[in-house]
Amino acid sequence: MSRLFILTILSFILCQCTSKDQPTDTITTEQHTDSLANTPDTTTIKTENIATDSTNFTAAFNHFLAAVQASDAETINDFIHPDYGLWIIEQPGAVPKMSLVENINNFKREFQGRSFFTIKDEVKTCNLQQETWPTFDCADMNYDAGQSGYSKDGCFVSGPEKFQKSGYWNYADLPLAQVKRIQTTLPRVQKSVLHTATSFEFHFGYIDNRWNLLFAKLIYPCSA
Secondary structure: OHHHHHHHHHHHHHHHHHHHHHHHHHHHHHHHHHHHHOOOOHHHHHHHHHHHHOOOHHHHHHHHHHHHHOOOHHHHHHOOOOOOOEEEEEOOOOOOEEEEEOOHHHOEOOOOOOEHHHHHHOOOOOOEEEOOOOOEEEEEEEHHHOEEEEOOOOEEEEOOHHHHOOOHHHOOOOOHHHHHHHHHHHHHOOEEEEEOOOOEEEEEEEEOOEEEEEEEEOOOOOOO
């Protein structure tokens, strides 16, 4: 009886140890799985940062400006994304006019049917300054006196928020399908350039690993 009693006690102790160890292992495994699930994919993050860091907007814009000065249609067409196109905004009268351009050779400016490249006579230089756009007042504008109307003159690159909220497309008498297309393109704009001497604007987006010109506003202020 003594030996049987001892064997019974040992069996009971062994069962208790096994039942306690099993849930502990399960919890540890689940916690490890959750920890892995909540850990950011550092490989993806690093890849995105490298792509962003390698993007040189100033170099891309200078390349664009050089193409304008050289009337290089092939290079300008390279800046036009095949899916989004280029929207050129003008204001021949009281309301703006927006033209969707896929080939720059086919675009004619509203005034006298001039080519896009005639802007090179007005935008001869544009040394980018990374800062908020200056304010504008029609009362301060006097082209004969060399006064642009802006609180500061130069060529400024900033974020796209002001242009994205401008709403030109809502007054350009466009079909609804084109307005929706513009609204799809607007979130793609990342850099907006203002040339104060003319008040022209150029809006770029980084798509498919390159900078694309998505909108160009060729409007003379206070003219309507």
